[in-house]
Amino acid sequence: MTPAIAIRSVRKQFGAHLAVNDLTLDVPEGSIYGFIGPNGSGKTTTIRMVMNIILPDAGDIRVLGQPVTSSSRDDIGYLPEERGLYKKMQVRRLLRYYGQLKGRSIADLDPVIKHWLDRLRLTEWADKRIDQLSKGMAQKVQFISAIVAQPKLLILDEPFSGLDPVNAESLRDAVFELRRSGTTVVFSTHDMSTAEKMCDRIFMIFRGNKVLDGSLDEIQAQYGHDTVRVRTTGGAELLQGLAGVESVNDHGNVQDVRLAGDPQAFLRQLIEKTSVQQFEITKPSLHDVFVRIARPTADEMREPEVA
Amino acid sequence: MRRVFTIAQTEFLALVRTKFFIIGIVAMPVLMGGLFAFMGYAGKQVDHKDRTFAVVDRTGALFEPVEAAALANNAEVAATGASTGPKVFPTRIDPGAKTDEELTVELSDRVRKEEIFAFVLLPAELMDPDSKLPILYYSQNTSYERLSDWLRTTLRDAIQEVRFSRAGVDRTLVSKLSARADFSTFSLVEKRADGTVSAAREVDEIEQFGIPFFFLILMFMAVMTTAQHLINTIIEEKMSKISEVLLGSVTPFQLMAGKLLGIVSVSFLLSFVYLGGGVYALLQMGRPDLINPVLVGWFLLFLVCAALMFGSVFQALSSACSDLKDAQSMLQPAMMILIASYVVSVLVIRAPDSTMATVLSMIPMVAPFAMMIRLTMPPGPPMWEVLLGLSILAASTVVVVWAAGRIFRVGLLMQGKPPNLPELLRWVRR
Numbered sequence: 001m002t003p004a005i006a007i008r009s010v011r012k013q014f015g016a017h018l019a020v021n022d023l024t025l026d027v028p029e030g031s032i033y034g035f036i037g038p039n040g041s042g043k044t045t046t047i048r049m050v051m052n053i054i055l056p057d058a059g060d061i062r063v064l065g066q067p068v069t070s071s072s073r074d075d076i077g078y079l080p081e082e083r084g085l086y087k088k089m090q091v092r093r094l095l096r097y098y099g100q101l102k103g104r105s106i107a108d109l110d111p112v113i114k115h116w117l118d119r120l121r122l123t124e125w126a127d128k129r130i131d132q133l134s135k136g137m138a139q140k141v142q143f144i145s146a147i148v149a150q151p152k153l154l155i156l157d158e159p160f161s162g163l164d165p166v167n168a169e170s171l172r173d174a175v176f177e178l179r180r181s182g183t184t185v186v187f188s189t190h191d192m193s194t195a196e197k198m199c200d201r202i203f204m205i206f207r208g209n210k211v212l213d214g215s216l217d218e219i220q221a222q223y224g225h226d227t228v229r230v231r232t233t234g235g236a237e238l239l240q241g242l243a244g245v246e247s248v249n250d251h252g253n254v255q256d257v258r259l260a261g262d263p264q265a266f267l268r269q270l271i272e273k274t275s276v277q278q279f280e281i282t283k284p285s286l287h288d289v290f291v292r293i294a295r296p297t298a299d300e301m302r303e304p305e306v307a
Numbered sequence: 308m309r310r311v312f313t314i315a316q317t318e319f320l321a322l323v324r325t326k327f328f329i330i331g332i333v334a335m336p337v338l339m340g341g342l343f344a345f346m347g348y349a350g351k352q353v354d355h356k357d358r359t360f361a362v363v364d365r366t367g368a369l370f371e372p373v374e375a376a377a378l379a380n381n382a383e384v385a386a387t388g389a390s391t392g393p394k395v396f397p398t399r400i401d402p403g404a405k406t407d408e409e410l411t412v413e414l415s416d417r418v419r420k421e422e423i424f425a426f427v428l429l430p431a432e433l434m435d436p437d438s439k440l441p442i443l444y445y446s447q448n449t450s451y452e453r454l455s456d457w458l459r460t461t462l463r464d465a466i467q468e469v470r471f472s473r474a475g476v477d478r479t480l481v482s483k484l485s486a487r488a489d490f491s492t493f494s495l496v497e498k499r500a501d502g503t504v505s506a507a508r509e510v511d512e513i514e515q516f517g518i519p520f521f522f523l524i525l526m527f528m529a530v531m532t533t534a535q536h537l538i539n540t541i542i543e544e545k546m547s548k549i550s551e552v553l554l555g556s557v558t559p560f561q562l563m564a565g566k567l568l569g570i571v572s573v574s575f576l577l578s579f580v581y582l583g584g585g586v587y588a589l590l591q592m593g594r595p596d597l598i599n600p601v602l603v604g605w606f607l608l609f610l611v612c613a614a615l616m617f618g619s620v621f622q623a624l625s626s627a628c629s630d631l632k633d634a635q636s637m638l639q640p641a642m643m644i645l646i647a648s649y650v651v652s653v654l655v656i657r658a659p660d661s662t663m664a665t666v667l668s669m670i671p672m673v674a675p676f677a678m679m680i681r682l683t684m685p686p687g688p689p690m691w692e693v694l695l696g697l698s699i700l701a702a703s704t705v706v707v708v709w710a711a712g713r714i715f716r717v718g719l720l721m722q723g724k725p726p727n728l729p730e731l732l733r734w735v736r737r
Contacts, residue, residue: 053551053555053720054720084549097313100310101557146552
């Protein structure tokens with residue numbers, strides 16, 4: 001099966017800043033793919049290159065089996081981070097406009113618009129102006145604007161940020177519905193638990209380089225088996241001094257301990273010092289993996305996101 | 308291409324729905340008309356209180372004519388209703404042995420007590436043609452000119468009358484003899500093929516100044532109206548990342564072409580409304596002979612170029628900015644060029660066949676204004692000059708639109724500090 005997105009050795013430089021360095025990535029058709037990474041690490045640049053909004057300096061990008069051209073983009077839906085709507089335009093006119101720009105006729109668009117407005121409970125707002133909508137509603141309209149042309153590939157930048165749980169839930173359901181109908185979905189997010197729960201595969205870019213790419217299991221296997229969750233009488237203070245402890249993440253009653261050495265040796269030490277109520281070798285969460293990769297240079301990441 | 312039209316249509320509708328445009332196209336003429344009507348009305352309505360004033364007549368010959376004129380005036384006011392002005396009531400003050408100074412002090416007090424509105428001192432020397440002494444008018448309310456105007460004409464006439472009769476000259480004869488001959492301006496006559504000679508047309512102010520100014524102002528308005536809208540929408544699109552959505556669907560070229568098409572249509576709409584108004588006005592004035600479809604054709608040709616050239620520059624510059632304030636200052640130089648082109652073209656009206664006018668009408672930014680004016684003024688520039696000016700303009704428009712497109716493409720995705728001129732030029736070359 002041809003991948004929905006095939007990125008081959010792509011490189012993009014802005015002045016002295018290397019935004020994306022030798023990136024190769026396959027997004028399989030029909031999957032939900034999560035893009036994660038700190039701000040300014042190259043996510044937006046990668047997405048813009050896939051959208052053919054900017055061109056790579058080197059390398060090759062194929063989308064839906066062919067090089068990106070303006071006509072192939074008609075099958076790609078794109079939702080940039082937040083906003084992206086004309087405040088003064090009415091909901092229905094805006095959705096029609098965005099659909100027409102993808103080459104669809106109003107006759108084709110109207111049933112789709114009706115379906116999604118109903119589905120996301122926005123029908124009574126169809127003739128209202130965007131600036132009369134609440135933030136949550138506007139975000140749903142924005143989501144519809146990205147899928148109104150029934151794309152085969154949908155790219156969403158931070159689609160769930162700032163939504164209340166009910167609206168976030170309905171958008172998640174909508175994403176799953178699209179996947180069932182064969183749409184490939186790529187979304188970027190800073191919310192690791194959403195990425196863990198929703199994505200088939202996860203891609204992380206850090207300072208322009210691919211640092212993670214795989215299913216959650218694969219990633220956890222790569223970074224796992226060195227974290228234990230313990231509950232002891234001694235608590236967090238006791239753990240700090242023990243040999244082999246790299247870091248302690250204190251949750252109050254339980255602590256996650258990252259180890260440099262053998263967990264069994266650590267357990268033996270622990271039993272000698274205190275009474276152990278719980279000891280579990282765990283898989284690291286995506287959050288832990290992310291922080292482990294990005295933390296050492298978090299200070300350097302203060303630069304603004306480069307276009 | 309269909310997408311370009313979709314964008315153009317959306318831009319067009321968005322623009323004609325803005326308050327700015329509605330005010331510009333409809334409310335402006337109505338407001339102006341209303342203002343003139345009000346001023347005319349107010350001018351007639353101002354205060355028709357009766358005006359009593361004192362006359363100190365040291366000549367001994369002027370009070371009677373003033374009194375007679377006052378009676379005539381009051382009779383006319385009574386006959387036509389109050390709208391023509393106030394009634395005036397002169398009272399004679401006998402100077403006796405008092406000096407001018409004593410009189411002015413005394414009468415000033417009476418004015419302050421509001422017994423009289425004003426007073427006028429007529430020195431005895433007024434009757435002497437060699438004397439340069441003026442009529443002295445005193446009032447608390449010196450900006451009220453109705454009474455002083457009335458007195459000025461009345462007294463001047465009376466003084467002339469007395470001087471003439473004292474010199475033994477018949478005044479009516481003098482005015483007949485010194486009447487100025489009329490002077491009428493005509494355009495040239497032609498001998499037609501059938502041997503008859505076309506009647507020379509009388510050239511009046513409408514033709515001489517009205518038509519050129521009409522086209523000049525309309526051209527300026529049509530280009531200017533769309534500028535603010537362009538800045539606003541492009542900055543909105545950039546700030547709310549709409550431009551990314553758009554660029555995810557269409558190319559920067561299509562986007563810019565759509566927007567340009569949109570604003571050119573708006574310029575045309577505005578022009579048609581005003582051209583229609585102009586034709587109507589000429590018909591109302593009984594001057595259908597001044598309606599010239601050829602001029603309208605030229606106007607639309609020059610308008611297309613001007614709207615495209617200035618519109619694409621406005622677009623490119625706004626696209627390079629991230630907020631409205633940056634955009635305003637970024638566009639200032641371009642606006643200045645537009646306004647300067649408009650202003651120097653006013654000079655062309657005074658000498659449409661001068662070398663300066665010819666040169667101005669060849670400069671691309673100025674040509675839409677300057678050449679348009681020359682076209683409106685008979686005999687008009689030679690055809691080759693018009694075509695040359697238009698070709699220079701059209702060629703520069705193509706170059707400017709192309710360069711603007713290059714800037715637009717880079718600028719739309721740029722965030723942060725707006726670029727300076729060298730950076731802009733680098734974007735063009737890249």
